Amino acid sequence: MPLVHNCIAGTRHSLLIVLGLIMIMANCGQAMRQQAVAVRGQLRCGNRPASGVKVKLWDEDDGPDPDDVLDEAFTDSSGSFQMGGSTRELTNIDPVLKIYHDCDDGIMPGQRKVKLRIPSQYITNGGLARRTFEVGVLNLETIFAGEERDFI
Template sequence: MLVDSSLGFRVQSVAVRGQLYCGDKPAANTLVQLYDEDDGPDPDDMLDKVYTSEDGSFELKGDTMELTNIDPEIRIYHDCAMHLPLCKRNGSLEFPTNTSILALIRQHG
């Protein structure tokens, strides 16, 4: 007997835009990625990625097919406040899907 595993799965979408700062200066050319964070053996789904513009602004959007509600997360790879920026630091920010967000994120070392 074959069972259709797609039953109950639904397409879910998310979008976020914002502006990144390093101290009081725009964080230009900073990699920002949008993920759906998953638990267990299911790997996280990258939905979109972009580098910030000269003024630090970004806009991400994506969709994925999931059985349960998605858990969107922004991952930021930056060299803010690093004396020797040989590699990028990363940080993440989770946000609820039922909230409209215009994110103004200030990065501090």
């Protein structure tokens, strides 16, 4: 009989652990805050508008949490773009604007990739950004520090 009693006690203990983990996970889900960011600007390649350039708004995460694409678009005929997005995170999001282009690139394979960090004061709690980070007019002939190549 003690063996049956130990088995039942072990099952109860396991059930309590599982229920406890479910409660912890539910609380973590509630602790994750909805955060939003928005950005706009105009891209040029020398004295011409950089139209049709791919721009993406990312939340870059450290550790095992994958980066999140918040929004993506292409610049219009004047080289302008405007976008925004939101995500849920436990900590503050780390928004980054990535620009993929071929300005002043010759026949190099892939595209030049520029990353611009968006200041934290432009992050809004909630699903809609209340402020928009204005990048201004960027000439993509510029060689940006930390510029990379993207082959996708």
